[in-house]
Amino acid sequence: MAARTGLGDFKWNKRIFELRLERSRRDLFGQLQRLYGDRDDYGAFCTALEKMLRKAWKARPKDLKLLDLKRDLEPDWFQRPDRAGYVFYVDRFAGTIRGVLDKLDYLEDLGVTYVHFMPCLKPRPGDSDGGYSVMDYRAVNPALGSMDDLEEVARNLRERRISLCVDMVLNHTAKEHEWALKAREGDAAYQDYYLMFDDDTAPQQYERTLLEVFPDNAPGNFTFYPDLGKWVWTTFNEHQWDLNWANPWVFLEMAGLMLSLANRGADVLRFDAVAFMWKRLGTRCQSEPEVHMLLHALRAVSRIVAAGVIHLEEAIVGPAEMIPYLGMGEHEGREGNLAYHNSLMVQYWSALAARDTALMTHVLRTHFPPVLPNATYATYIRCHDDIGWAVTDEDAGAVGLDGYRHRAFLSDFYDGSFQGSFARGALFQVNEATGDKRISGTFASLAGLEQALAMGDQRLVDRAVDRILLGHALIASFGGIPLIYMGDELGLLNDYGYLDDRDHAHDSRWVHRPRMDWALADKARADGDGPAARIYEGTREILARRAATDAFHGGFATWVRPPLKKELFVFQRSAPSSPVLCVYNFSEDWTSITEDWAWSEGAHRFHDALSDRPVIAQYGEIALPPYARLWLL
Numbered sequence: 001m002a003a004r005t006g007l008g009d010f011k012w013n014k015r016i017f018e019l020r021l022e023r024s025r026r027d028l029f030g031q032l033q034r035l036y037g038d039r040d041d042y043g044a045f046c047t048a049l050e051k052m053l054r055k056a057w058k059a060r061p062k063d064l065k066l067l068d069l070k071r072d073l074e075p076d077w078f079q080r081p082d083r084a085g086y087v088f089y090v091d092r093f094a095g096t097i098r099g100v101l102d103k104l105d106y107l108e109d110l111g112v113t114y115v116h117f118m119p120c121l122k123p124r125p126g127d128s129d130g131g132y133s134v135m136d137y138r139a140v141n142p143a144l145g146s147m148d149d150l151e152e153v154a155r156n157l158r159e160r161r162i163s164l165c166v167d168m169v170l171n172h173t174a175k176e177h178e179w180a181l182k183a184r185e186g187d188a189a190y191q192d193y194y195l196m197f198d199d200d201t202a203p204q205q206y207e208r209t210l211l212e213v214f215p216d217n218a219p220g221n222f223t224f225y226p227d228l229g230k231w232v233w234t235t236f237n238e239h240q241w242d243l244n245w246a247n248p249w250v251f252l253e254m255a256g257l258m259l260s261l262a263n264r265g266a267d268v269l270r271f272d273a274v275a276f277m278w279k280r281l282g283t284r285c286q287s288e289p290e291v292h293m294l295l296h297a298l299r300a301v302s303r304i305v306a307a308g309v310i311h312l313e314e315a316i317v318g319p320a321e322m323i324p325y326l327g328m329g330e331h332e333g334r335e336g337n338l339a340y341h342n343s344l345m346v347q348y349w350s351a352l353a354a355r356d357t358a359l360m361t362h363v364l365r366t367h368f369p370p371v372l373p374n375a376t377y378a379t380y381i382r383c384h385d386d387i388g389w390a391v392t393d394e395d396a397g398a399v400g401l402d403g404y405r406h407r408a409f410l411s412d413f414y415d416g417s418f419q420g421s422f423a424r425g426a427l428f429q430v431n432e433a434t435g436d437k438r439i440s441g442t443f444a445s446l447a448g449l450e451q452a453l454a455m456g457d458q459r460l461v462d463r464a465v466d467r468i469l470l471g472h473a474l475i476a477s478f479g480g481i482p483l484i485y486m487g488d489e490l491g492l493l494n495d496y497g498y499l500d501d502r503d504h505a506h507d508s509r510w511v512h513r514p515r516m517d518w519a520l521a522d523k524a525r526a527d528g529d530g531p532a533a534r535i536y537e538g539t540r541e542i543l544a545r546r547a548a549t550d551a552f553h554g555g556f557a558t559w560v561r562p563p564l565k566k567e568l569f570v571f572q573r574s575a576p577s578s579p580v581l582c583v584y585n586f587s588e589d590w591t592s593i594t595e596d597w598a599w600s601e602g603a604h605r606f607h608d609a610l611s612d613r614p615v616i617a618q619y620g621e622i623a624l625p626p627y628a629r630l631w632l633l
Contacts, residue, residue: 020303031293031294032046035294057305064263069307076555082546085378089486092514092516097117098152101153104157106521110539119132121141121168122142124176137257150264165266165268166269166270167270170271171242173240175241179253199231208282213235213429214429216429221234236273242279255301271298298311310338311336311337316385319343322339326338332373333373338480344379345380348381376479376480379480386429386440387441422451423446426440441512445493448460463626469538469542472488473542473631474569479554484539489539520532545611551609561581567591568583568586580633587627595622603633609631
């Protein structure tokens with residue numbers, strides 16, 4: 001109990017809180033004034049908020065307060081090249097939260113220093129959108145364990161310098177949440193926690209400009225409840241009620257829940273569905289300016305009470321919308337610390353299918369700054385979600401492509417219907433009105449391993465393994481924290497068993513959420529033979545070499561370069577002492593770069609930081625094998 005009372009005999013404990021409050025007062029209350037300042041209850045809200053902050057600080061454990069101080073002195077801790085992430089559903093990886101303790105040696109051996117427990121808070125029973133329909137933010141899914149278990153595992157992770165990321169859904173709660181139940185009982189205060197309408201006049205007006213997230217199984221954005229006699233805003237699913245962030249008391253509640261998770265040991269809070277938090281008639285109700293004010297204010301809340309905690313903002317949007325989630329203008333350096341680099345993921349798959357990096361080079365050069373203040377990317381090749389082809393008509397047109405046809409090509413290629421495709425994926429949420437067809441599938445199945453093994457063709461197996469290691473090397477070097485989804489380090493294939501589960505059968509995303517194959521993992525680590533062993537050892541080496549390469553610090557710029565050939569993607573990481581020229585071959589054919597060109601792009605040592613071997617040019621040419629990945633010093 002003593003550890004939960006603060007710093008105890010540290011006499012500056014209270015003073016530290018006051019200093020942190022003053023440091024972030026303007027960031028917090030300046031944003032809140034703009035959002036809520038014209039309300040009659042604004043003064044009462046501010047008083048309640050400051051009281052909550054003091055209570056949360058008092059409850060913060062001593063060891064976490066010391067970690068806060070350390071990270072205040074080392075604010076780049078999450079940008080360092082030794083940061084490498086691993087993402088999993090707890091039940092599919094280890095059975096229970098406590099079961100993760102038995103897998104820590106595996107994570108350490110792989111080189112993992114950041115783990116993301118996919119949604120583990122208490123979900124509604126039955127279909128819960130993969131755990132994102134939360135009915136209690138202060139409890140863990142009882143099938144996984146308890147909050148005490150989470151706190152203990154977080155402590156063990158910290159002892160191994162592994163950071164813990166936990167999901168917190170900001171846009172909505174489950175309709176079974178305590179607030180929603182009170183709203184259904186007629187409590188007007190809790191009805192104002194949500195977006196409810198007495199008739200469908202306003203919903204119909206909003207629908208004119210809204211998009212459908214799940215058109216197949218959850219069409220529309222509103223649901224009528226006869227027992228309530230009201231329409232409720234339900235962007236994602238009928239069982240997920242959108243919160244009314246225009247109500248300051250919702251901000252207070254969610255900020256308190258956020259700090260409760262931080263005090264349990266979460267190092268990273270992954271804010272889910274943030275783009276949808278603010279509604280405005282006549283818009284898509286995504287990425288409105290108030291969203292960034294809210295996230296700015298929530299970041300200030302963490303900096304006051306839990307300064308060692310950072311925010312990962314899940315906004316799977318186009319490039320122009322994504323960068324503001326890492327802070328732009330007045331929010332620069334004061335909003336998210338991490339955001340998913342969705343465009344890097346999309347462009348990897350696009351270039352792989354087309355064997356052409358022109359679109360990739362254009363998008364990543366045009367829309368993304370080379371460096372970010374107090375923030376970095378979460379880079380990934382795939383995640384728990386589907387792959388949506390976020391390629392705009394404008395970007396496609398800039399390199400001579402038709403956007404609609406290119407998006408259709410990618411869907412056909414990765415569902416396997418395109419002649420000559422190596423991929424085996426599944427369609428997700430086909431929208432006939434827009435032609436949008438998203439894709440599900442594990443990394444290995446989309447990269448060709450499933451098909452190659454079925455054909456028994458060793459040459460195709462080799463190419464699939466190379467595509468996987470190409471992707472892992474890319475995300476390890478581009479800038480940010482690379483995130484590997486569970487099983488991708490072993491080449492796990494699609495799991496079609498989801499079709500036999502009535503809660504999952506309607507959702508093809510479960511095809512790429514297989515259970516961890518621990519027998520395969522043990523075999524891969526023991527004998528080094530076969531594709532799983534090659535992928536594991538290759539991934540492990542990539543992460544080890546990343547950690548040893550100073551230029552991959554997230555604070556150093558990434559300069560995307562125009563390549564010599566269409567199949568090559570090239571960028572420079574511009575560390576002052578030793579920059580690295582990263583070269584990737586997105587085709588199954590041999591190619592080359594010239595020695596003179598590499599020199600002109602800053603590569604002067606001709607040493608590959610990935611293989612840790614010298615690079616030899618013959619007749620002025622550096623040969624690049626199929627799917628080559630080269631980190632040239």
